[in-house]
Amino acid sequence: MLVNPTWMKESNRYARTCVMLYNINKKIKSDSGVKGELDMSLVAARIPEIQLQNVEMRYQTDTADVLALHQVSLDIAKGEFVSLLGPSGCGKTTLLRLMADLITPTGGDVTVAGKSAREARLAQKYGIVFQSPVLYDWRKVKHNITLPLELMGVKKSIREDKALELLDLVGLQGFADKYPWQLSGGMQQRVAIARALSMEPEILLMDEPFSALDEFTRERLNEELLSVWNKVQSTIVFVTHSIPESIFLSDRVFVLSPHPGRLSAIVDIPLPRPRTAEMRNSPQFFELIAHIRDSFEGV
Amino acid sequence: MESNTTVRDIPFIASSGKEAATAPITSTNNEITTDPDKRRSPRRPSKWLNPGVILPLLAGVLFLILWEVQVFHKLFDLKKYQLPLPSAIAEAIRDHFSLLLSYTGYTLTEAVVGMLIGSACGLLIALAATAWPRWGGGSLTLVAALNAVPIVALAPIMNLWFGDGIGSRAAIVTATTMAAMAINAYKGMAAVDPLALDLMHSYAAGKPAVFRYLRIQNSLPYVFTALKINATASMIGAIVGEFFFSSRGLGYLLSNSIKVAKMPLGWSCIVLAAIAGVLFYLIVERLEKVFIKWHSSQRS
């Protein structure tokens, strides 16, 4: 991570938040006895890419008033990989959709890349990957990938080059001219990731992208996602209900609990990078799993 | 099977017709809300103030008024003897009410008889095609091809075979309703959950038992879809059949009135045919509700 002095000045207020987070972390760690250190200078140097302040989300259904999210405040730093983890109904997907400006909160502020969520969407600051690949059946793989570029009016030759480059990145060389149905579920999801990366976004929002895949495919794609992240250096917000997946991928895990949906813990993942498949079997990994599981039971 | 697709899609029309007929207010509005920003607003205060009812009603009344004050006549340069006024049509209905009623009954009889025979034949073909897929499948294709044959070409032949009584129209209707039933029922019997089929096998159930406990039950929603399609198709078949070789019925009266330039009477035939067609459809739909309470399309 770069340490840029001008950023440090700007992010005074952010530093305070970080101290707060640090305290929370320290508390969690002292509670559970997990060893881990937070490098303060490093955290303070990060500027917030996504910031949520007192966000509240209410739904009106025919029968009841549902409070989906209650007073959620969080910061995600530039270049960070964070997971939103929780059981179904905890509002983790809602939270992601707020960041994507697919829904508007009923209270609080959402700031994405220094702009309001809406402006960030209009400026194409993020790419999004849904639970299902959402590929358009009538488009070949390469044309699915270049869809956002097409909408932005990028020239065709540039688009085609970009598609090939991205297919290379996600390990799907030679599939450019196939139709989506000719690909397996895992491959389709990789196409969806390539599509999300096509306009080189600062942020990647991923809503349980691998939850429909089998365990083996999922673990392989986890590793591939990290290597892609390593190359593109974007901020990733990853929604999941799998504790091991969140630990393996993330720098930090935001633990959410339901009724009403709220942020109940933030857990640092001190596993070194680059992460390897062997780490899944390390004692530290299991300790983290136990720790996060505890934080659910405490709720 | 290529021809499968002809009838495969007709159910939509039938089912949407069903929705609109039973609950025109809610179902026409229940599109997926595609705009994620849109929140669902609390529902209407009164059923009759709903635009879903008011708007088409108003439009219909407006249309009739414009017609009555001869706006269309001026617009398209038509004479009153070409396009009779609604009041004249209403008068024709009043004047010939008993005749029209008996002819409607006659035409409806042809339609119902033909539809029952045709649907029964279609069902048998579907059963055969399901039981012996390799050889029965060919019959499905042939029946689907029959579906594309213009009804009007059938009329003279059926007339030769069955004379000019009810029989020939019933035969036309039979021919036109067979395909929809055969293809839909086949789809219903074939589209059985493979696991449900495995369950039957685990019970060591033979072919007849699989049909009795599983396939026929499973095909019922499809069968009723076909019956609804056929309700409409049978009215068309009967009326068109009467155009050429008949001395009774709405179709006969219709084409005859046009020939002797009694336009209002011709129009009154159309009005009655429309009413009969809708009634027939609604009755079939009512039966569907009685017979398949368990199906998801019947849950609110």
Place this chain on the structure above:
Amino acid sequence: MRDRVLPLFVWIFGLLVVWEAVSWWLLNVAKTPLAQSKLPYVHEVAATLWKYSGTLLKEGGATFGNAGVGFLIGAVAGVVLAVLMSLSKTIEQLAFPYAVASQMIPILGLAPIIYGIVRDEQVSRIIISGYITFFPVALNMLRGLRSVDLPAVELMHSYAAKPWAVYWKLRFPAALPGLFSGLKIAAPLAVTGAILVELMGAQHGIGVIMLRNLYYGPSHTYMFWSTVLVGALLGMASYWLMSLVERLVAPWQPEFRPKGGSR
């Protein structure tokens, strides 16, 4: 492939054999009056079809052409109405009940009335064919436009796509299967409508020679049956044509994928 084609050919062949046999039986054993009119020999009909193929082709072409023009106009109007209904709730509320009701009404019954109003065979053929095409196309196209699932729309929303782009890149392609099922329902109906008008009085078309040969009586029975067959073939051809166009325009649909193998 062979598994399906072979039984079909056996069926067709068997049907023709039974036809020929019954025809012979009616003529020589049962000695029914007008036996050849009721069920003529297949070989005689085939010979007539061959002999008069020029005339039949020309008149059939006239029918097909008129039906086609009406069909195209009706289809375009149907698509436009469907798009309007998908864009505006008011238009939908106005038109949808009538579109649905029109499906329950014997539309073809209108043929004599329209002929009575227009008194022009060309125009009334086109109007009837267009009218018959209009509603199935509009309803199925509307269903297609609506069939787009929410995540696909959200994806467009996340790209900040303009409304026209959402239609052009997403809703229209997604609606193509619906549109084609409407077109495939409507195409044989349009041909039927055109023939119906011809039977009521026209100069050209397969319906005209059908009627003429019917009135000439038993001596023209083979020609009459030939016209019936041509009419049937026109109906089927219109359907096949639509299926072909569908394969070319929207080849990605599940039905067109090779079975087995990939799964």
